[in-house]
Amino acid sequence: MLKLYIGNKNYSSWSMRPWVLLRQAGIAFEEVRVRFDSFDAGSEFKRAIGPVSPTGKVPALVDGDLVVWDTLAIAEYVAESYPDRLLWPQDAKARARARSVCAEMHSGFTALRSHCPMNIEADLADTGALIWRDKAGVRADVQRLVDMWSALLGEHGGPLLFGEFTVADAYFAPVCMRLHTYGLPVPPHIAAYVQRVRELPGVKAWIDEALAEKDFLDFEEPYRLRRTEG
Secondary structure (H helix, E strand, O other), X not given: OEEEEEOOOOOOHHHHHHHHHHHHHOOXXXXXXXXXXXXXXXXXHHHHHOOOOOOOOOOEEEEOOEEEOOHHHHHHHHHHHOHHHOOOOOOHHHHHHHHHHXXXXXXXXXXXXXXXXXXXXXXXXXXXXXXXXXXXXXXXXXXXXHHHHHHHHHXXXXXXXXXXXXXXXXXXXXXXXXXXXXXXXXXXXHHHHHHHHHHOXXXXXXXXXXXXXXXXXXXXXXXXXXXXXX
């Protein structure tokens, strides 16, 4: 059975991508959660993941003696291993487009990722309003998302980016979490897509488990001193 090493579900956006992909596609895997304590060389996290992944980071997918430690490489490996799950679009041009937008997410949207770290449990709408006011890079990143998603939803007719669920939707699931947490303004049709992603069984399962963690990590929380219980 595949084994997937992940970090805290509330915070680890990179871990979320392959986990959601596998869960939504109905592919069996064993989850190994490696709790974030710090990312220093001597941390428990580094001691646990270091022997598994050469980068010392999560996620990492283990299949027998093979370790795949990059999220896009994990997606490609899973799609090739389970071709019946149709994780990439079947049309060659659409497939190339899907790979392009995933690669863009992989290397871009740095302002959004930096100023709006994933935090599923929190309600940071007030913080998001200040970020939106002050951070032009975040506004530019969100506009790029709106343009990209609008074009794909229009071209493929929804409900997801390429019609049915693909790697692209798993890849942008953590972005949907950020838009929700920080209350960033998007047009109604984009907000509707965000909600459809949140309601996917694989995504909902991740959200539910993130909410159940109750593991406040101050170094992952630039905008709060404590978790609000309620």
